[in-house]
Structure formats: structure tokens, C-alpha cells
Amino acid sequence: MTQHDRVPLTLIGGLSPTANTRLTDTLRAGDPGTAVVHHDLRHIGSGVVRRRLQLGHRDQLTALELAHGCVSCTLREDLLPLLRRLGRMPEVRRILVRLDPAMEPEPVSWALHHVLVGDRPVLADLRIEAVYSALDHASWFEAATGEDTLAECGLQASAEDERTLAQVALAQVEFADVLVLDGVATDGWSAARTAAVLDRVAPTAPRVELAGADGSTLRAAVPAEARRGELTDQHGALLRGQPPLHTDCGICLFTFTARRPFHPQRLHAAIDVLLDGVVRTRGRAWVASQPDVAFWIESAGGGLGIGHAGGWLAAAEGPEWLEVSPERRTLAALRWDPAFGDRAQELVIVAHQAIPEEIEAALHGALLTDEELAAGEQAWLRYPDPFGSWHEEPCADNELAPGRHDAGAQTGKDDTL
Template sequence: MTELVVLCGTVPDAVERTVARMRELDPDVVVLHHELHDLDRGRVRRRYRDRELDERTVLELAHGCVTCTIREDVLPTLAALAGKVRRIVLHLDPRLEPEPVCWTLGSVPVEPNGTAADSRSDPPGQPRPVTDLVDLRGVVTVLDPDTWLDDATGDATLPERGLSTLPEDERTVAQLAVGQVEFADVIVTTRSTGPAEVDRTTAVLDRLAPMAPRQVAERGDDRLFCAGLPQQARRGVPSDVHESLLRGTPPLDAVNGVRTLLFSARRPFHPDRLHDAISSLLDGVVRARGRFWLATRPEAVLWLESAGGGLQIGHVGEWLDGADEQAWEQVSDQRRALAALGWHPRWGDRAQDLVVLCHEADPDEIDARLREALLTDAEVAAGEDAWSALPDPFGWAHDEPCSNPEPVGGDLAARDEREGEN
């Protein structure tokens, strides 16, 4: 089966050096790249390289968006190459995060001959996701250790950095930098990094992507093709919101000012106090992520994800407590087992579980702020009728820095469909 590697990074020169090294290691590899600089004008520049060709094509899309590019050209092209070449490198545009792309590769059906499936009719053949046609080996992320940590902890937006021309693209460079590394199976650096005791970037990478081996771009070996990865490697499979928040065994002790906070609690958050407390996650923090629940909406699983100076909160499903038998049957075996093991006589499977990776902030202070945001004993005793009257500034979707939230009861966007935001 044709092997597929997804390659990403925000430093074009370093990514190109990595491509050159990959082509040295395997001269027959096919490198497919879609450059999205003119996406706002409905144009995408596709580059196809193999041993014989270096072909550039300008594509005119009916709808200028990332989702259209992937569905209308990337997926059909990969499907058409499947079984005809040994290895493909899908080189992503610098502004793309690999997780939503990999979700699309594994979820959106396409005709095996490369024709995009049309959901409006009954297409011939058996449309299947690209990952049924190729072997997705994993994700390789390229970074410059001299600049990456500043990018990962800042608050500049992609348009401000010249990484996006789409007016509605309000993502931050930190979101991109952290997302690319956190989802990586292999990390490629522009130079060797020092030990964590003297290199803060190394200490952060050890905790953000503990299982990803590191290579220097020009000296990379077969691990550039995701060979020899640990058994627990992600290999391009997106996370489930109910999985363990810690992948692998990242160090939990403090090194060079870098430390991971594991926050867990069972009782609900007071929405107003939590809204005040989340400001502590935006300064001196590389990454915060996890699931939580609010007293005002006890049925809702909410997901929090921050990178640098930006934070997003969204609704990602329902807790199993109070759910009917059909809901239990529809979730994964792993989630059912975890819910049963951690079942609380009052709260059921509801829980606050957050992981906060700090590089300058004091984790103990963050822990204290979050615990102060939980309901007090008196508030818990007042019951759910009293909770429903509490002020709730979040809505169903919420960004920090704070913008007007969607009203409660508005449209709910599933986390696994985030590629539509781009």
C-alpha cells in the first residue's frame, strides 16, 4: 500500500530543506503541495514533484476556502495516486494545522479512482476515505528552535504575520505553532537543541510532544518518513475529547521554569468566576486543554483549548450521566469503561480535567484560581434550580480575548469539524 506522510511547518525554507532531504533518502517519493496565498481570490497553486517531474498548476476554485481545496483537489489527487506510487509526502501550506487535515483524510469519502464523491446523488463504486486507500504513516513538523517558543507564546494573528489573507481568519500564530507540534509524530529542527536544563524550548517540546523523535533537517534519516515510531504514536489519528489528556509519559517535574499542571475536580464551575479565572491561562502558558462542565448546563461537555495569548471554548457533546441506553451504545468502549471506572455517586461521569503547560506562569497560582472558580459547598447545596440562575458569560462558543459569545441555544460546532473554520 502507498505510504503517506503529512509534512507541515511555518518556516518555508526549513520545510523545503526537509523536502530535499526526503528526496535524497527516496528519489521516487512524490511530493504534493498546495500553496494557499491567493486563496481569497479563489486560486490555489498546486506543485507536484517526483523523480521526473516538477509540475506547477494554478487551480480555480468555485469557493475560496481550505475545505474546498482539500475536498476538491487534495483528496482526489491522493486517491488517484494510491497504489501507483510507493510513497507520497503531502506538504501542507504553512497556515494549516495537521489535525483537521488528517481528520478529513480519514473521514471524507472519495472515489478510489480519484473522483470526488458527490453526496447529492448515488455515485458509482464505493467511495472511501483516503486513509482506506493509503497508509497514513504520520505527521512531520518542522520548526526553528530560535523562534518557535516566541511564536508559541505570543498573541499575533496569522494576518498580522502575513500567513493568511482571509479577512475572517482570526487564528493566532501561537495556535498554529502549538497545534503543528502537538500533533507531530516526528519533529524536525533547523539545528540541534540543547538539554532541557539549559534550553527552555527543549523543555517545552519534551512535554508538548514527548513521543516525537527529533531530527535536524539536513541530517534526517528514515524517521522523516515516520519509520520506527513508538507503538503509541498517533500516526495522524485525531484525538477524542474523552481520551487521556497526556499522551506518552511527559515529565511532570519543573525544569528550567517549565512545568505541567494537572487540574482535576468533580463539582461544577461557577461560570462567572471561571470566566475571570481563565485570564490566568493567557500569560506565561504555552498550552492549556481539557474538558469541563458548568453549573448552568450540567448536561454539556465543554472543551477548552489555549495557545499563547488566545483561548477557545466550545461545546463538544453530552455527559453520559442521565443519558439513555442508546447514547451509551453509541460511544466508544474506551469512553464507557472510563465513565464506569470514574463514576461519582452525585456527578456521574462529569469532571473537570485540564492540563496546563507553563513556561513562565506559576502552576500553583493557576490551580488556586481554578479551584476558587468551583462551586462552594453552600452553592452546591443550593441545587440545580439555583445554579440555572447563575450569570453565564460563555454562550456555546467563546474566545479569549473576549468577544461577544454566541447565545445559549445557538448553533453548536463539533470540534472534529474545525477544518471548516479555515
């Protein structure tokens, strides 16, 4: 089956259920061959997910009882098999997946690419045509720069979900091919600040006003070079497109780079500087006490996450050159250090109320001193490490990985498919 022959699949995300619904209805209008799938996660803490399937004149609601109430189980046990079945139905010409407000599109795309349904992933039969993010003009900026958690807003995807609205809001727009704005901004200043943030975190995504737009307009807005579900290479370029580097409405973008490692304790003490007045931080970090592993740091609003992004190419157990993307090989070759290889600090920071010079000073203060650097790796390994050993919960809701857990039992009557 060629890429052209596969049924097109569109992912629709966003924090606002109203904007999501309006966008989905606009994309579906007038096409009885478009199937719409939506999983409502509001009762997932009780192990129940409500799935709505629309196709032609059918509008079917199904209550699903999951053995383990989480987003990963919802994807593996129901959404992915359902998409596989829909893709084989002759009357289905297009599929729209309206994501729950708590869902980020990139983990869903990862599952579409990698999780097997039967003997192959869903994208063996389907293709991602576009990823849209619907934004409410009146509320998006406050969500993206605030400290409210999903739990505080009644949107958490599980009892263990500690993400902030800002983390989800920014992840949704950064992965989108098109941003669709709905409603009216509270005032001109709010609209200008929203535009300034979007210019810097999603510079390649066109913005379309939903009012007056139809399905053809929205589909035509997808750029030819859109990523269409392409997964993020955590060792690739951190800036997509050409975001503006000047300050606008108090919003500014700047980078922090260094060719020496962080001291683990000083980094741990300094890292709060990425939370106060910072809209977004993304990038790689090199920590002296774990010299073979690249750290991935993301912050948004009042939430911050730190994880592993795999080994450096220079590490003894790191990936081979031919195993990584051409982009990563090129970037590594350009910055290769005779002693430390591709190890480096690279963070992109979008600030709102913070002072860039203060952030840079705090991060520079967390780097090894000349004396510490000269002591060498054996001394670094003895540093107390507050980041500790890495542990993954068996069912993390905001991240999917192969083999995280086995699919459990599921019940839910479905008379159509």
C-alpha cells in the same frame, strides 16, 4: 485491500516554510516513485490556491480558483480527490503532503478519515505512514509562547482566521509522530527552553536533527507505537506518554481537577488566567448552566478556544456506553460519581511565566460554592451564561466537520492527472 497494500501517505507540517521544504526534499530524495503535494494558501483570501505537484521529473504548478476561499474547500475540492487519484497510479509508491504553515495536521487527518471522495474516504486506498513536524531552532520557542497572530505574520488561512502562531505551532507538534529540528538555536538557553516545552507537550515524539539526516533515518525514527494520524479523543487521557512533572527552565506542567461545576460567569471572568504566561492548556470543563455538555478548552500563547466535546455519559441525551471508546469507558468508570456520573473538571496546563498556584486559585474560585452546589441543577440553569448558545460559522478554517458546506465550483487546468 489490506493495510499493507495501501499506498503510504506522510503529512509534513510546521510553521517554517524553509524547514518544511528541506524536510520534504530529504524524505523524497532518490525515490522517483514519491509524489509530493503542496498547497500554498498565501492568496486564499482572493479565492486562489497555488498547488505544486512533484512526481519523478514532473514539477507542476496549478492555480486553483475556489468558490469559497478556505482550508476546508481546499481539502474537499482538490487535495482529497488528488490524493485518491495519485493512490491509484501504478508509478506512485509513496505520497508526501507538505502542509501550508497555517495548516494543522489533525483536521487534515480528520478529513482523510471521514470526508467521502466518491463513495469512500481517502484512507480506504491510502494509509498514514507518519506525521512529521518541522521546527526552526531559532524561532519556534518565541512563536509557541508569543501572542502574534497568523494575520500579523502574513500566514492566515483566510480573512476570518484569528488563530495565533502559538495555537498552530503547538497543534503541529502535539499531533506529530516525529519532530525534526532545523537550523541553529540562537543560544543555549533558547535551545533548553524549547526542549523543556517539547518534553511536556510532545513527550512521545522523538526529536531528530535534520542536518545530516537522510530519508531512511527519518523514517526509522517513527516509533512503533506512533499514532500515525489517529484522531484525538476529547474524552480520553489528556497526557500522552510520561511528560516530566518537575520545573525545567521555568517550564512546568500541572493539572487542575475538580468534581463540581464551574459557575459560568465566574469562569468567564477567570479564564484569562490561562492566557498570561501559559504555554498550553488542554482539557474538559463542566459548566453548571450547561450540565449535559462537556466543554473543550484549549489555550496557547495569547489565543484561547472553547467548544463542545459532546455530551457526558451521565447526560440524558449523552452517548451510550458502547458507542464510546474503551479508554473513555475505563476513565469514566474510575471516576464515576453517584450524583454527577463522569462530569468533572480536567485541565492540563503547561506554564512558562505564570505561577501555578495563582492559576489554581483563580479556577477554584470559579467553581460553585457549597450553597450553589446544594441548590441543584434547576437553579444552575437560571444562571446568566456568557458563553451563550453555540454557533459555528459555515466554513471555519481551523476545524472540519461533516456537512459543513457544499463544495463549490473550482477551476484550474491540470493536464497530468
